[in-house]
Amino acid sequence: MSCVKTEGAQPAESGRDGLDFNPFESMTPRLPGKTPKDMQNGARVKSSNVAPQGVYRPDYNILTPHMRSPEYVQMSTAAAITLGVTTGRMYRCSCTRCLNLLLTYPEGCRANCAYCGLARHREAERDYADRNFIRVDWPAVPMDVIVDKIASDGADSPFHRMCISMITHPRSDDDTVAVLKKWTSRIDPEAIPVSILSNPTTMGRRDVQRLKDLGADIFTVALDAATPEIFDRTRGKGVQSPHKWAKYWEVLMDARDIFGPEKFGVHIIVGMGETEHEVLQLVQRIVDLGGHNHMFCFFPEQGSLMDHLSATPRDQWRRVQLGRYLIDYRGARVEQMKFDDRGRAVDFGLPGGELDDIIDSGLPFRTSGCPGKVAEDISACDRPYGDSPPSDIASFPFQPKGKDIKKIRKQLDIPHRLV
Numbered sequence: 001m002s003c004v005k006t007e008g009a010q011p012a013e014s015g016r017d018g019l020d021f022n023p024f025e026s027m028t029p030r031l032p033g034k035t036p037k038d039m040q041n042g043a044r045v046k047s048s049n050v051a052p053q054g055v056y057r058p059d060y061n062i063l064t065p066h067m068r069s070p071e072y073v074q075m076s077t078a079a080a081i082t083l084g085v086t087t088g089r090m091y092r093c094s095c096t097r098c099l100n101l102l103l104t105y106p107e108g109c110r111a112n113c114a115y116c117g118l119a120r121h122r123e124a125e126r127d128y129a130d131r132n133f134i135r136v137d138w139p140a141v142p143m144d145v146i147v148d149k150i151a152s153d154g155a156d157s158p159f160h161r162m163c164i165s166m167i168t169h170p171r172s173d174d175d176t177v178a179v180l181k182k183w184t185s186r187i188d189p190e191a192i193p194v195s196i197l198s199n200p201t202t203m204g205r206r207d208v209q210r211l212k213d214l215g216a217d218i219f220t221v222a223l224d225a226a227t228p229e230i231f232d233r234t235r236g237k238g239v240q241s242p243h244k245w246a247k248y249w250e251v252l253m254d255a256r257d258i259f260g261p262e263k264f265g266v267h268i269i270v271g272m273g274e275t276e277h278e279v280l281q282l283v284q285r286i287v288d289l290g291g292h293n294h295m296f297c298f299f300p301e302q303g304s305l306m307d308h309l310s311a312t313p314r315d316q317w318r319r320v321q322l323g324r325y326l327i328d329y330r331g332a333r334v335e336q337m338k339f340d341d342r343g344r345a346v347d348f349g350l351p352g353g354e355l356d357d358i359i360d361s362g363l364p365f366r367t368s369g370c371p372g373k374v375a376e377d378i379s380a381c382d383r384p385y386g387d388s389p390p391s392d393i394a395s396f397p398f399q400p401k402g403k404d405i406k407k408i409r410k411q412l413d414i415p416h417r418l419v
């Protein structure tokens with residue numbers, strides 16, 4: 001098995017109508033269809049009730065076994081390769097530094113986010129554990145197997161961080177706690193810190209505090225959408241999904257109080273119809289609050305309600321990546337940047353030589369996320385090819401250099417050093 005998928009890939013050099021950005025009007029999701037009653041809530045998996053036998057590799061041609069967290073979790077293909085529970089090769093990277101775990105239930109996620117492969121509207125098409133998510137398969141692995149392997153590796157573990165991704169499910173809060181407890185009972189969270197990718201819809205302040213008390217290091221909120229309108233359209237009532245912008249911000253503020261500066265952050269998907277100015281204003285707001293921004297480039301996930309739309313043109317993505325990095329790590333401010341009448345960044349407000357050095361470092365173009373053991377601005381969570389095919393990389397899961405930088409500069413329309 002490989003974690004490199006190319007099906008569904010669309011060239012991202014330019015967006016719809018040759019535009020170098022994805023405008024709001026062209027990013028409308030399809031509406032979800034109706035799921036027959038006997039296909040809802042994982043009915044097929046539950047009624048067949050096949051017992052799982054160790055690691056399960058997604059295969060929608062066979063009957064999916066009945067697996068549930070906290071006994072089972074799913075993990076990214078990159079994490080499964082690195083952990084050694086599946087085989088495969090990743091283009092230009094040998095392993096990932098983040099063990100991304102995802103809660104799993106036959107009922108799946110009860111939300112319906114338009115860009116997400118895990119969404120509820122897919123119930124009739126694919127059992128939950130077989131759904132693609134950020135372009136790759138997510139094998140299901142017993143939590144005991146994971147903890148045994150990591151504990152026995154000790155200081156030699158390839159992982160610099162573990163992350164528990166919650167989903168929208170009534171058991172999600174308690175099972176996140178159970179998974180975290182199982183982890184910390186055998187693995188020192190100082191050695192491999194834990195991040196929580198939260199599900200604010202089912203959480204309150206006490207849940208946030210409980211995770212902090214149990215040893216979680218960083219708490220993130222996947223706003224995903226950069227504006228309330230896009231949030232509503234892609235993950236709220238626009239697609240019969242339960243999420244609310246205000247609730248996400250409420251939990252984000254709780255995380256800020258409880259986890260403190262540099263220990264909370266947001267996920268933002270770029271290219272779902274917001275302007276570059278809007279997204280960088282959000283980035284600035286989060287930094288002013290003391291948090292960090294983890295960015296994803298919109299990719300039309302196969303089977304999602306947005307799979308017919310254009311991936312974010314690389315020009316738009318590179319400009320936002322650069323602006324985000326400057327604000328997150330180099331003390332730049334959105335107010336010093338200049339934007340054109342369509343909200344595109346045209347000037348980052350830095351002297352040419354300084355900007356050149358930052359571009360040539362390649363750091364702004366690496367995958368952004370929670371840090372590992374290398375540097376604060378190098379993410380442990382490198383999500384290889386989670387937001388693009390390897391043939392047209394959006395977030396670099398490795399250090400870009402040489403030809404990569406040349407290509408990035410072309411996409412930024414800054415082909416040569418400024419000074």
Ligand code: SF4
Nearest residue numbers: 109111113116118119
């Ligand atoms: S809540 Fe998360 S997992 Fe569920 S559909 Fe939305 S983005 Fe996907």
